[in-house]
Amino acid sequence: MRTPRSRRAFGSPLPKPYVLVVAAVLAVFGLWAASGAAPAAATPTQATAGARPDFRLPFACGETWQLQTYQGHAPDDKKLDMYRVGGQTLGASVVASAAGTVTELFEPGGLEINHGGGWFSVYLHMDRIDVRLGQQVSSGAPLGRLGLVGTTSAHLHYEQLYDTNGDNNGETDEMVHPVLQGTEYRLSPSGPFPQVTSTNACGGNPAPERFWVDTFADAPGYAAVDCVGDTSPRCAVQGKLLKGTNYVLCKKPGDEVRVGNSYNHWWLLTDLDQVVPGGSGRAYVSAYYLQRWGNDEAKDNEGRDIRLC
Numbered sequence: 001m002r003t004p005r006s007r008r009a010f011g012s013p014l015p016k017p018y019v020l021v022v023a024a025v026l027a028v029f030g031l032w033a034a035s036g037a038a039p040a041a042a043t044p045t046q047a048t049a050g051a052r053p054d055f056r057l058p059f060a061c062g063e064t065w066q067l068q069t070y071q072g073h074a075p076d077d078k079k080l081d082m083y084r085v086g087g088q089t090l091g092a093s094v095v096a097s098a099a100g101t102v103t104e105l106f107e108p109g110g111l112e113i114n115h116g117g118g119w120f121s122v123y124l125h126m127d128r129i130d131v132r133l134g135q136q137v138s139s140g141a142p143l144g145r146l147g148l149v150g151t152t153s154a155h156l157h158y159e160q161l162y163d164t165n166g167d168n169n170g171e172t173d174e175m176v177h178p179v180l181q182g183t184e185y186r187l188s189p190s191g192p193f194p195q196v197t198s199t200n201a202c203g204g205n206p207a208p209e210r211f212w213v214d215t216f217a218d219a220p221g222y223a224a225v226d227c228v229g230d231t232s233p234r235c236a237v238q239g240k241l242l243k244g245t246n247y248v249l250c251k252k253p254g255d256e257v258r259v260g261n262s263y264n265h266w267w268l269l270t271d272l273d274q275v276v277p278g279g280s281g282r283a284y285v286s287a288y289y290l291q292r293w294g295n296d297e298a299k300d301n302e303g304r305d306i307r308l309c
Contacts (some may be wrong), residue, residue, distance in 0.1 A: 053098035056200035086308030090154035108150020120170030124157035140201025211300035221283030225254025238279035250309035266298035
């Protein structure tokens with residue numbers, strides 16, 4: 001939870017006798033708005049809604065992160081906690097989710113970016129911040145490193161805010177449901193917790209939903225990636241991916257599959273062509289069966305690295 005920000009008063013009110021004297025003087029010149037009335041306090045104007053920035057996941061292109069919340073996040077459905085999938089959360093680099101200006105640094109290990117048009121984003125729990133106040137950043141620009149500042153479990157706390165009162169500041173009560181890569185998230189502490197792959201600063205070529213690959217032989221599919229030599233029911237063959245051109249969704253490191261000098265530790269999540277009775281149609285096959293690539297490589301037919309699951 002973000003530390004509340006302090007507000008500095010711009011001066012104390014004048015004692016009432018002085019107010020009356022000032023009122024009398026102003027009345028002589030016709031400047032007092034109403035007899036005996038105090039001047040109206042200035043209030044921020046209602047903000048004109050600006051276009052929401054193209055917010056992306058605040059991590060490098062191709063990285064996959066799980067979005068979570070918990071009971072008491074306050075509000076549970078607007079604040080996001082992000083955990084790395086297929087990699088280390090602790091020490092991961094945090095990047096700007098959209099272009100803007102760094103307008104605030106605060107504890108615990110946090111910063112705020114003003115994206116213009118009334119939009120702000122907030123990032124917490126970094127043990128190193130690599131930007132300074134007033135610095136302009138582009139989408140995907142490094143902001144800092146995830147640590148254990150203000151938390152015992154490494155993760156990025158992330159918020160989006162819209163300045164509804166027009167005071168050019170993003171406050172906790174102006175938090176909105178975050179939209180990342182075109183999807184709005186309203187999470188519940190009971191789940192489900194989606195896994196999202198970053199398209200931030202991907203050079204206009206975000207990772208595809210499916211990666212097309214050629215396989216040189218029929219490949220057995222398993223529910224897990226650590227089933228080599230395991231004959232337990234957990235590692236029963238789920239079905240078969242037939243030889244030819246197929247799509248896969250992502251890759252995950254696991255047990256080595258080796259035949260002679262050829263080997264691979266990557267496993268590819270895909271939808272099987274043939275499923276055994278009671279099996280799962282979505283399962284892992286070894287990247288050993290990829291026709292176009294060598295040892296420990298997991299790329300699609302266009303040479304792109306298949307993203308992590």
